[in-house]
Amino acid sequence: MEEGGSTGSAASDSSTSGSGGAQQRELERMAEVLVTGEQLRLRLHEEKVIKDRRHHLKTYPNCFVAKELIDWLIEHKEASDRETAIKLMQKLADRGIIHHVCDEHKEFKDVKLFYRFRKDDGTFPLDNEVKAFMRGQRLYEKLMSPENTLLQPREEEGVKYERTFMASEFLDWLVQEGEATTRKEAEQLCHRLMEHGIIQHVSNKHPFVDSNLLYQFRMNFRRRRRLMELLNEKSPSSQETHDSPFCLRKQSHDNRKSTSFMSVSPSKEIKIVSAVRRSSMSSCGSSGYFSSSPTLSSSPPVLCNPKSVLKRPVTSEELLTPGAPYARKTFTIVGDAVGWGFVVRGSKPCHIQAVDPSGPAAAAGMKVCQFVVSVNGLNVLHVDYRTVSNLILTGPRTIVMEVMEELEC
DSSP states (O other): OHHHHHHHHHHHHHHHHHHHHHHHHHHHHHHHHHHHHHHHHHHHHHTTSSEEEEETTEEEEEEEEHHHHHHHHHHTTSOSSHHHHHHHHHHHHHTTSEEETTSOOSSOOSSSOEEEEGGGTTOOOOOHHHHHHHHHHHHHHHHTSTTOOOOEEEEETTEEEEEEEEHHHHHHHHHHTTSOSSHHHHHHHHHHHHHTTSEEETTSOOOOOSSSOEEEESSOTTSOOOGGGGGOOSOHHHHOSSSOTTSBOOOOTTOOTTEEOOBBOOOOTTOOOOOOOOOOBEEOOSSOEEOOSOOOSSSOOOEEOSSOOOSSOOOHHHHHSTTOSEEEEEEEEEBBTTBOBEEEEEBSSEEEEEEOTTSHHHHHTOOTTOEEEEETTEEOTTSBHHHHHHHHHTSOSEEEEEEEEETTO
């Protein structure tokens, strides 16, 4: 009888665990769709696809035409064809992110109908999950500001983790920032963030406790999302290591061990590339990995490899030697909603480690193996990639970069 009872209990626990896992995956899925939708909304505003429109003497503010949007998605390689574009937008409609301006059409149609993001008309449903997500995103953005040093690489039980925060210090910070009035209230907030999959213990061994235990945010809110990811039903965590190599992540300024730069959109040398809004930055972990975001371009996935792409070490003196086999090039790159589209590594001089084939840097003509000479007129030949990263992150959306490229490279 005891054995039978024990088996029944184990089965019950397994069922509960499975249910909890499914709920967690759904929360992660919802969060990814929300971030993807918001990144698209910002891009469409920047490019004036979303604007006030008139029909039958009535003005509909902040809306877009379905047929025009599908054209835009195909033009910007967010969808391969019109059928795929419709499926992508229907995903956003099913999640309540967009809707027909008069709510007369539940399906997204390839016709001249007006649709709108609910965030633009105040009708976005703020349930508990969405509120927790939005709160977590706001905290994440504050923690990623250049002056904030709460997120640091730290060790727990002999294992090193990137971008961690200590529970007790995080609670202090929440109170200091006015996110909570008391320490108890701050701790309750952290419990909610854990329940909704926003933060987690670094090894998933502990609930949130006011202690020296280490925790992390489960997702990179700034990673550049491809709309095609909406059609991938896999858990976001299975699609990527931790970040995309093209999401300039703002880490603590003195411990950006593997911080790399992120992206924008394509063009040719000394040519200004129009893009959207500046924002993201990301790190390339401790091991090489591919950007797994589905891409519709013919370019192969980009490997963000921690090992240098350079064939051999090169010094600043060598670059400046008269007659050296290097050509100078200048790029003007306008950052978009996800960044500038490249990864910078090395020191004295820094070099371009990777370039997002669909980003602004690639459009401007940037390539791997180029050496960074100056950023916005400031010579950076004798500094490391952290300094270069900081110059770009704290500067204007439009950056002017001078590089040197080996003539035989």
